[in-house]
Amino acid sequence: MGEQGKRKQIMEAAIRLFAEEGFEAASMQDIATAAGVAKGTMYLYFPSKEDLITQVYRYCYRMDVEACNAGLDEEGTALDKLCRRLDNIMDFTLSHPLESRIERLYGSRPGSMRRPGDCLEELYEDIEAVVEEGIGRGELKNLPADLLAQTYYGIATAMYLFFQAEPELWQSEDVRSRCRQVIRDSLSA
Amino acid sequence: MGEQGKRKQIMEAAIRLFAEEGFEAASMQDIATAAGVAKGTMYLYFPSKEDLITQVYRYCYRMDVEACNAGLDEEGTALDKLCRRLDNIMDFTLSHPLESRIERLYGSRPGSMRRPGDCLEELYEDIEAVVEEGIGRGELKNLPADLLAQTYYGIATAMYLFFQAEPELWQSEDVRSRCRQVIRDSLSA
C-alpha cells in the first residue's frame, strides 16, 4: 500500500506550496517536508524540480480540461456550449482554487513560450473547434477563430478571478444568467 | 554627462531581462552585465533587487496607464471611451511588448495580492469610473461595476496577446472595427 501513495502525497504538497509560494520560492525541501517524505524520495518520483513543476502543471491542466469539457456535447449551439463551458470553468475554479492558480502561474512563467506542448494548446483547440463550427454556421462573429477563442477565454478568466474573490455572488442564478449573456453578446454575430 | 544615464541603462537592461527571463531568473549580475555596469553600481541606484523590481514595474505601469488614458475625455459615451482605450492599449502593447510583459509578470507574482498599492489599482479605478458612469446612464449592462471592468480588461488582454503574435492583423481597419464591436456587444445593455 502507499507505493504510488507517495507520488500522490508529493503532488498534493507541491500543488499547495507552488500555489501559495510560487514555483521558485517553494523549495524541494519544503515540499518534501509538507509531503512527509525525505528529500531524496522526491527524486525517485520526479527526476528534477523542473519536471515536478511540469507534471504538477499537466495534472492541474488535465483536471481543468476535463472539468470544462464535461457535458459539452449535450448542448446544441456553439453559444450554448460556450455558456455551459463557463459554468464548468466556474465550478472547477471555485472548487479547485489551488489547481487553477497553478495554471495561471505556469502560464505566465517566463520562457513558457519556449515550451511548446506544455501550454494551453489542447484547451484552446477544444474551444477553437467549437468556435470554428459556430463561425461556420454564422452563429458567431466573423473573426479569426483563434482570436474569438482567446477572447472567450479572456472573459471567462476575468469572471472567475472576480468570482473567486466573491464566490457567493456566483450562487445567484440572476447573476449567472447575466454573465452568460455577456458571453453571448460578445461572441454572437 | 551620463550621471542619470546609468540609472536609465540599468532600468532598460532590467526591463529586457526581467521580461525575457522573469524576475527570479534574471540575476543582478546578469542585469549589470547587460547594462554595462559593475554589480556594485546597481546598488548605487537601487537599494535591493526587490526595489529594482518594484521600480521597474511602476515605471512600466505608469507608461501603460498614461498611454491608455490618452484622449479618453475626447470621447462621449462610456463605450466610446472603452473602445478608444482598446486602441490605446493595443498601440502601447504592440510598441512596448517588454513593458507590457513586465506588467503581466508582476501581476501574477506570488504574494502580489499582499502588496497593496502596487498592483493595477489605479488602472482598475480608471476603468471602473468609466464603467460606473456607463452603468448609471443605462448605457452598460447592469452588473457589478468591478465585474464589468474586469471583463473589459480580460477582453482587452486577450486581444493584445493575440495581436502581439500577429501584429499585422491589427493594421486592418476592418479587424479593428470588429474588435471594437466585440467590446460594445459584450458590455452594452
Add this chain to the structure above:
Amino acid sequence: MGEQGKRKQIMEAAIRLFAEEGFEAASMQDIATAAGVAKGTMYLYFPSKEDLITQVYRYCYRMDVEACNAGLDEEGTALDKLCRRLDNIMDFTLSHPLESRIERLYGSRPGSMRRPGDCLEELYEDIEAVVEEGIGRGELKNLPADLLAQTYYGIATAMYLFFQAEPELWQSEDVRSRCRQVIRDSLSA
C-alpha cells in the same frame, strides 16, 4: 560513523581560525576548508556564522568554567580557594591557549555588553560567591565584592598572559608559590 564527527571537525577548525584570525577575518569558507568539509555543510550544523561564533564561545567558556572550578570545595578558606583557582586557570590556559583566546576575543567583541547571558556572568558569580564569603568572614579586604572579584580576575589574567609567553617559568614551584602570595597579599584583609 563520523556523523557528529563533522560537527566536531567544524568546531575545532573554527576554534583555531577564530583564535588565530578573529571572528570577522575568518570566513565560513576558510573554516570549511580547514575542517575538510564543503561550505554548505557548515550550515547543516550551524544555522549562521553568528550562531557558530556563539556556540564556539559557549563551548570554550564551559570548558574554562569547569576546569577552573575543579576541586575548589576541597579548599577551606576563600584565599585557598582563589589560589587553587589560579592553579586551575593556569593549567587550563597553558593547555588550551586557543580556547582561552576565544574567550578573551569574545569578551571584547563590540556589542558584547548588549548580549546578556553570554558573557562571563557565571564565572564572575562563582568568584563573587567565594569572595563574598571571604569578606563576610573578615578574611578578605572590605571592598565591594564585585570589585575584589574583578581585581582577582585581572591578576589571574595578567598572570596567564605572562606565563603563556614563558610557560616553563610556571613549572617552578618557587615562582608558583610567589604568585599565590601576590593573590593572598592583594586580597587579604
Add this chain to the structure above:
Amino acid sequence: MGEQGKRKQIMEAAIRLFAEEGFEAASMQDIATAAGVAKGTMYLYFPSKEDLITQVYRYCYRMDVEACNAGLDEEGTALDKLCRRLDNIMDFTLSHPLESRIERLYGSRPGSMRRPGDCLEELYEDIEAVVEEGIGRGELKNLPADLLAQTYYGIATAMYLFFQAEPELWQSEDVRSRCRQVIRDSLSA
C-alpha cells in the same frame, strides 16, 4: 583654516565609531559621514583603513601614556609612583572612555602579536622601569619585573573597568585609598 581640521574631524569620528561599533563594523563611509567629509577625503589623510586604525590607536595610546606618566617623578618610592599612576589611569579612563575602549579593542585584535611596535610596549617599559627599580631596592616582591608590571597593569585595568560602570564610587576618598592599598599589598615585598 581647517586644513588639518579635516584630519582632526576624521580622527574624532573614527574614535567614536570604532569605540562604539568596533573596527570592522564601522565602515569608511560611516566615519566619513560622521566626520562630515566625503569618502574620498578620507584617503587624502589616511592611506588605508588599516592605517586609520593604527593612527587612531596610536593617538589614544599616546594620550593614555602621557596622562598616566604625569607627575610620576614627584613621587618617591616605586609604590608611590604606581599608586599615583593608578590615580592617573583612573582619571584618564573616566574622562576618556572612548579612547580607553579603543586601546582595549586594539589590544585584543587578532594578529596584534604580529604588529610589533604597536602594542603597549612603551607603556609596559615605563611601568617596568619603575618596577625594576622597586625590586632592586627591595621595595617590591622578588618576581620577574615584567610579570609584576603585567600584574600591576591587570589590577589597574580591572579597577578601571569596575569604576567605569560605577564612576561615583571612585569619588570616595575612602574607596580610593583602599584601592591603593590593594596595589601596595599585592606588589610590596
Add this chain to the structure above:
DNA sequence: TATGAATGAGTTTTCATTCAT
C-alpha cells in the same frame, strides 16, 4: 584639495541534486 560615482573581490547564505547506507 575635495568629491562621490564606479568598481569588483569577497562574504554569507540557499538549494537542487547526488549517493552511500
Add this chain to the structure above:
DNA sequence: CATGAATGAAAACTCATTCAT
C-alpha cells in the same frame, strides 16, 4: 524503495579603494 548528509554552484549584497572631475 527510502533516507538525509554532503556538496558546490550561484545569488544578493557590502565595502575598501580608485580616479575623473
